[in-house]
Amino acid sequence: MRPSLMSPLAYSVLKQLAGGEFRSGEGLAMQIGVSRGSVWNAVRELEDAGLEIYRVRGRGYRLRETVSLLDADEVMRRLPAGSRLAVEIVPAVPSTNTLALERARRNAPSGSVVVAEWQTAGRGRLGRMWQAPLAGALTFSLVWRSAQGAASLSGLSLAVGIAIARALRTQGVADAQLKWPNDVVWRDRKLAGILIEMQGDAWGPTCTVIGAGINVRLPASMARLIDQAAVDVETAAGHPLDRNALLAATLTELETVLEGFGREGFGPLRAEWQRLHAWQGRKVAITLPDGRVESGIARGADRDGALLVATRGTVRRYHSGEVSLRLAARSAARLREPT
Incomplete structure (x- = not known):
């Protein structure tokens, strides 16, 4: 099970490993000021969070891929x-x-x-x-x-x-x-x-x-x-x-x-x-708050941000709210219709 948060110790270990070099458990413990057992637990915590970490006897720990930590x-x-x-x-x-x-x-x-x-x-x-x-x-x-x-x-x-x-x-x-x-x-x-x-x-x-x-x-x-x-x-x-x-x-x-x-x-x-509109001119389906589904050709956004969809000879406006938008079935390819 993934942990819900990261402990300060695990974060300290991550910063030491971020560059991608092997770091020994003893060296990490001395650098951070904790026991080797605590380092082992912190590494397990990082693995539980989804990071892949190599463990090599005599060399220590290394991230499978370097990470770019935020500063x-x-x-x-x-x-x-x-x-x-x-x-x-x-x-x-x-x-x-x-x-x-x-x-x-x-x-x-x-x-x-x-x-x-x-x-x-x-x-x-x-x-x-x-x-x-x-x-x-x-x-x-x-x-x-x-x-x-x-x-x-x-x-x-x-x-x-x-x-x-x-x-x-x-x-x-x-x-x-x-x-x-x-x-x-x-x-x-x-x-x-x-x-x-x-x-x-x-x-x-x-x-x-x-x-x-x-x-x-x-x-x-x-x-x-x-x-x-x-x-x-x-x-x-x-x-x-x-x-x-x-x-x-x-x-x-x-x-x-x-x-x-x-x-x-x-x-x-x-x-x-x-x-930049990805679905301009493509057939889309709009799911309304009451569960009804309407479809038409996406025409982009109006000046107030409302979605414009051409349907049944008119252009309808939809506001975000609880409306869900997706491509209509079998319409992944752009339709050859005027925009």
């Missing part, structure tokens, strides 16, 4: 001058969104970012679980305060998707696309997901927590646990990634997008989202 100072150095973001790295947490919401209730300032090396019980849209490997994903949440009410924030998840797609291009993923309302995909496989949660009312000041999970290196064992086709950034880019660089690029683009969104909403971003 808040390194991320902050990569942000542009004048950035108002404040980044905190936590070793493990059930959900970064839950933690960020708790801190928002305690008046955490706008621009506060919580990032987890390991998110053990992440939440996705419609109550789905987000699977994230230890040191193999980017899972973070940003507190964003707006003087405008929730009613003015429609289309926010689409705007966040644009920011992530822009950041991925800087890291070598030129063909990432967007799926309404909150997914980033690569060749129809999920690369990243977005979860928006708000505190406030329809017309008054609003505090929004913007959560994102990006698959950076997804082990096959974890991919099998995901209930849809998934892929990771390293596969899409074709080379290993520095997670600090990807996180800094994502936060940089996100801060830029949010500044514009706060002034003008989703409208000015719509054309870019349309270009």
Whole structure:
């Protein structure tokens, strides 16, 4: 059974092993200041969390693959001058969104970012679980305060998707696309997901927590646990990634997008989202809250972020809420219809 959190000792051992060299149990114990038995238990904890660790008599322990651990100072150095973001790295947490919401209730300032090396019980849209490997994903949440009410924030998840797609291009993923309302995909496989949660009312000041999970290196064992086709950034880019660089690029683009969104909403971003829309012109099925299913041809997003679907000679609008969208059966190939 996977542990629900990572102990400080296990995290210390992980930092010592991150570079990929063999480290003896005795050396690790001396470096960290614990017994060899404690090191052994910490290694078992890391293995239970999903990491593959070689054990060789006379040489010690070594990770099967090196990992890129997160460093808040390194991320902050990569942000542009004048950035108002404040980044905190936590070793493990059930959900970064839950933690960020708790801190928002305690008046955490706008621009506060919580990032987890390991998110053990992440939440996705419609109550789905987000699977994230230890040191193999980017899972973070940003507190964003707006003087405008929730009613003015429609289309926010689409705007966040644009920011992530822009950041991925800087890291070598030129063909990432967007799926309404909150997914980033690569060749129809999920690369990243977005979860928006708000505190406030329809017309008054609003505090929004913007959560994102990006698959950076997804082990096959974890991919099998995901209930849809998934892929990771390293596969899409074709080379290993520095997670600090990807996180800094994502936060940089996100801060830029949010500044514009706060002034003008989703409208000015719509054309870019349309270009990145993965299912434009394809037949889709929409499951409504009452269980009914409607189908039609995806026409992208309206200026307020609503999904546009051509059906029965008209174009219908759907808002995210509890609506679920998928490709219609046998329509994985793009349909030859005008857009």
